[in-house]
Amino acid sequence: MSFSDKILRWYAENKRKLPWRSTIDPYKIWLSEVMLQQTRVAQGLPYYEKFVEAYPTVFDLAKASEEEVLKLWQGLGYYSRARNMHQTAKKVAEEFNGNFPNTYAEIVKLKGIGDYTASAIASICFDEQVPVVDGNVYRVLARYFGVDVPINSNQGIKLFKELAHKVMAKENIRDYNQGIMEFGAIQCSPKKPACLVCPLNESCKALEIGMVNKLPVKLKKTKIKVRHFNYLVVLDDFENTILEQRIGKGIWQNLYQFPLVESDNELTQKMLLKSLPDFLHGVKEISLFNEKPIVHKLSHQHLNTKFWIVNIQEIGPDGISISDLKKYPVPVLISDFIESFNF
DNA sequence: AATACGGGGAA
DNA sequence: TTCCCAGTATT
Structure with missing residues (x-):
């Protein structure tokens, strides 16, 4: 049995029941694929459900305001995904009369859709014979074929796409593409893959040479x-x-926050007083909410954060009511504060 | 070719 | 802590 046949068989027996598996509506597949970019299924799932309910069609998404879309996206991260989806939804609704492009070449031109997502939509919705290459596929192919070329090098990206194309199941690209990703997520997982009960364990190169936990190589x-x-x-x-x-x-970008003073080092109250924004007048009292800075960790920055409670006489016309605070799309750092502070 | 872009879960 | 997740856009 070929590599792809084994993937197909494994998938038929082990696939999870997920809402986007029971549709080939390009809008819903698109939504699920974008939400799952760099995001685990468990984290994206509730957001997918909320979105489908709020915006059942691409027209509903196109009609919404960006602020509303960002509010629904709040907490999922990588907010450019939401902004790009909204922008593209308007294009599809208005310029294409709601008809999603139906070839890889056309789909990949859309904002927020790259090689992976275009391949996924084209294969799942339109049965086009293009392989998907996501983090799961890199791992499965690198291990099974024993490839140690870095997956995030130019050479690696090209090589793995070609390899994926060579071994895909042309006769059932829909299930094969979802199958190899599911296989990577469940069976050939990053840590502690279940090699002992793997249907590919007799022909897996990495297993043969003891390189399973060394592959894939990443720069x-x-x-x-x-x-x-x-x-x-x-x-x-x-x-x-x-x-x-x-x-x-x-x-x-485009999310809301309290007025921010960013500094090169941690600020004391005395230092903060010197860099208060100009629009603040009539300051009565300033108190520090958290003595120890809250460290909000993003994948590429640590945000050392102090919240200062600033009481002033009267906020001008640009103020908002505290009761409306929860209506705005805000970063998790801010929403966590709003939840913990007793307004 | 390298970097920016969130947040969370698993080991 | 570290890794990395159904990646894409920008520089």
């Missing part, structure tokens, strides 16, 4: 940048506070 990790955030939780006597939207480049 260096990014180094972590440390930043110091001071959030000003401004409160007046009328239950108002201030939020600002993050604009420009960097993390959390």
Whole structure:
């Protein structure tokens, strides 16, 4: 039995029941694929359910405001995915009359859709014979064929795509593509793969030469940048506070946060007083919410964060009611604070 | 070719 | 702690 036949058989017997497995609606497959980019099924699943309910069709998503979309995306991370999906939904709804492009070549042109997602949509929805290559596929192929070329090198990306193309099941690309990913997630997992009961264990190169836990090879990790955030939780006597939207480049684009003072090092209250923003007048009292900075860890930066409670006389017209705070899309760092602070 | 972009779960 | 997850866009 061939490699792909064994994958297909394993998948038929072991696949999980997931909501996007019972549809070939390109909108829903697209949504699931984008949500699962760099995201575990368990984490993405509740978001998928919420989105399908809020936006059953691409037209519903296109009609929504970006702020509403970001609010539904809150907590899932990589928010450019939500912004790009929203943008592309408008394009599909308005320019394509709601008809999703139906070839890899057309799909991959869309914003927020790269090689992997285009391959997934084209194969699952339109039965196009293109292999998907995600983190699972890299691992399965690297181990089974004993390939030690780094998966994130230019050479590796090209080599694994070609290898994936060579060994795919052309006659059932739909199940094969989902099957090899599921196989990587469940059977050929990153740590402690179940080689003892693996249907491929008699022909797996990595297992033969004792390289299972060395493959796949991946080039260096990014180094972590440390930043110091001071959030000003401004409160007046009328239950108002201030939020600002993050604009420009960097993390959390278009999400909301309290007014931020960023510094090169940790700030004392005395130091903070010197760098208060200009729009604050009539400051009555400042107190520190958390003595020890909260360290919010992203995959590439550590945000050393202090929340300062700033009482002022009266917030101007740009203030918002505390009762409306939960309506805004905010980073997890901010929503955690809002939950823990007794407004 | 390298880096930025979130958050969480498993070992 | 470290790894890495149904990756993509930008530099």
